[in-house]
Amino acid sequence: MxxxxxxxxxxxxxxxxxxxxxxxxxxxxxxxxxxxxxxxxxxxxxxxxxxxxxxxxxxxxxxxxxxxxxxxxxxxxxxxxxxxxxxxxxxxxxxxxxxxxxxxxxxxxxxxxxxxxxPETWITATQALHLIGEMAPGKTVLWHAGASSVSISGIQLSKAAGASAIYATAGSQEKLDFCVNELGATQAFNYKTQDWAKEILAVTDGKGVDIVIDFVGANYFQGNLDVAARDGHIVTLASLSGTKLPAGVDIGAFVRKRLRYEGSSLxxxxxxxxxxxxxxxxxxxxxxxxxxxxxxxxxxxxxxxxxxxxxxxxxxxxxxxxxxxxx
CATH class of the missing domain: 3.90.180.10 (Medium-chain alcohol dehydrogenases, catalytic domain)
Incomplete structure (x- = not known):
């Protein structure tokens, strides 16, 4: 054993x-x-x-x-x-x-x-998308770490649930192509070479996304607030970049956009x-x-x-x- x-x-x-x-x-x-x-x-x-x-x-x-x-x-x-x-x-x-x-x-x-x-990945993705994110047909979703096992499940679940657009982030062109061509994401963005929040705001005409599923934590906190749509849900499942926020983080979006930021552990x-x-x-x-x-x-x-x-x-x-x- x-x-x-x-x-x-x-x-x-x-x-x-x-x-x-x-x-x-x-x-x-x-x-x-x-x-x-x-x-x-x-x-x-x-x-x-x-x-x-x-x-x-x-x-x-x-x-x-x-x-x-x-x-x-x-x-x-x-x-x-x-x-x-x-x-x-x-x-x-x-x-x-x-x-x-x-x-x-x-x-x-x-x-x-x-x-x-x-079990772990599909149940975790289900929990994040449906129980916490309150997914409904027509909503838009962003899955960070798009080629991770949970997001692989989540992108497919989002598509089956009737998402109008599904976005992902990843760290290589190979993973971006995988998210779009194999999993069915609408678009994917390279967090190493692109400002993913600005890119998503651009392709959504400034509206942002309804549900954000994050595993990164501190380094993505501001970007998640920026990219979330009004009445959006940000679901955090891990903090791989740490839990201490950098100086200058602007939390005004919580009130301005009526956001909900919720963490969970299965x-x-x-x-x-x-x-x-x-x-x-x-x-x-x-x-x-x-x-x-x-x-x-x-x-x-x-x-x-x-x-x-x-x-x-x-x-x-x-x-x-x-x-x-x-x-």
Whole structure:
């Protein structure tokens, strides 16, 4: 089983720890694959606020086979079911204990690798766009870090929800082209070479966008205020550039445009809240088969190469999920 010491990727190691046992409402799942997420890097370094119920082992999304069920499981699962799902932690392991209301049955059209890369990113994007951003047909949306796994999901969700325009930012021409040509974004802007806020205001005739989904934090705070439309919602999911705002930030847009700026974290939510999002994800499953939604897996590693997998994520060159397989 994979666990960690706080520090760089080389601090990760495989260790033998007790096999989890199913508590009430939980299933023990034999893990076939698990997905990597940016939060894993922060947790590894000791900077992520881990929920008290989470084990020390990393990982929140996985696919696998139910080995046994605890008392009180009411979600229709049985031993031997092929599933994928979300957990508070512990997915970097051969076995995981997971609440059955956070599991979904794996359809035959999804591989173990594909299924392991769905839960965290698609649920996070759904939460940001629909529950917090209050998406409605005709609204416009900006997804920062457009080639990140959450934004890859989010751009597709925005299109399916009837967005009138979808914008994205990214740091290379390859990623910009990917956002537009592969995902369906209306336009994408290079944050390294362009003033993305001015560009978006120009193409929207000064109106801006209704919903902004941000992961960058401090460095984008002013730009987000500038580019948000009247009555716009700015949803912040991370602060990769830091949390301390630079001097001179003008917050006048909050009142002038009647903006709402809201932060959120999925992992800190209770099972009932997460379960509602899981139920929403279940309504998408057929869309992964009919071509409405596409899954993008950048690279697959055997879990024994978890150090290399983390280093690959840190290099920030991927356009999709990084997955590890077990067995």
């Amino acid at each position: 994979a666990t960690m010491r706080a520090g760089p990727a080389t601090a990760l190691y495989l260790a033998t720890i007790p096999k989890p046992t199913a508590q009430e409402g939980e299933a023990i799942v034999r893990v076939k694959a698990f997905g990597l997420n940016r939060m894993d890097l922060l947790q590894r370094e000791g900077y992520y606020p881990v929920p008290p119920q989470a084990p020390k082992t990393l990982g929140v999304e996985f696919s696998g086979i139910i080995e046994n069920l605890g008392e009180g499981c009411k979600d229709g699962f049985k031993e031997g079911d092929e599933v994928f799902g979300l957990a508070y932690g512990g997915a970097y392991a051969e076995y995981i204990a997971a609440n059955t209301h956070m599991l979904l049955k794996k359809p035959s059209h999804l591989s173990w690798v594909e299924a392991a890369g769905i 992992r800190s939510r209770d099972p009932e809240y997460q379960g509602r999002l899981r139920d929403k994800l279940e309504t998408y499953i057929e869309k992964f088969n009919n071509g409405t939604f596409n899954l993008f897996v950048e690279k697959v590693f055997p879990w024994e190469h978890i150090v290399e997998a983390h280093q690959f994520m840190e290099a920030d060159v991927s356009k999709g999920k990084i997955i590890c397989t077990i067995g």
